[in-house]
Amino acid sequence: MENMDIEQLRYPIGQMALPxxxxxxxxxxxxxxxxxxxxxxxxxxxxxxxxxLEKPYRPDGWTVRQVVHHIADSHHHSYTRFKWALTEDRPLIKAYEEKDWSMLFDAQIGPIALSLDYIKALHGKLVYMLKGLSDLDLERVYLHPDGNVPVTVAQNIGKYAWHGSHHIAHIENLLSREGWL
Structure with a gap:
């Protein structure tokens, strides 16, 4: 791992960039x-x-277990943000402290099966909803509290597709480096 650039370890698929x-x-x-x-x-x-599961994907990074639980937590928030944007006029969403959430006992020692099952159900509902969105739905907006930045539903889809792929790449790279694949 010493030979890998820290930026490559943090952003194995690059930083998020939306068109x-x-x-x-x-x-x-x-x-x-x-x-x-x-x-x-x-x-x-x-x-x-x-x-x-207790191995961090990079120095000073989360463990594989924490990454799995983080994906569940983060995508849960994303689903709620989609719903707010689709049902309210430019709602101001609530951010959450993901680093603090990752330090809670459920993220540190909880069985990953809980989050894997939750992600399956959540993504089943999310994908079903997203496939039915109109072009007007995709333009709806929520406001992020960090500067009241508007985020469209379309942008949020891209953000969370990137987010999931980003964390899967963290795990894949760790498994490859450790010879666990």
């Missing part, structure tokens, strides 16, 4: 990423030992 104009094809591709995330994640982690 200025988002096409329906990109939306469909991102929805497909979200649809397949639960099975991709489960295949990576379901057979890991307790010791392997």
């Amino acid at each position: 200025e104009k988002i096409t329906r094809e990109q939306i469909d591709e991102w929805i497909s990423v979200l649809e397949h995330l639960p099975i991709r994640l489960e295949r990576l982690v379901v057979n890991l030992t307790e010791e392997q």
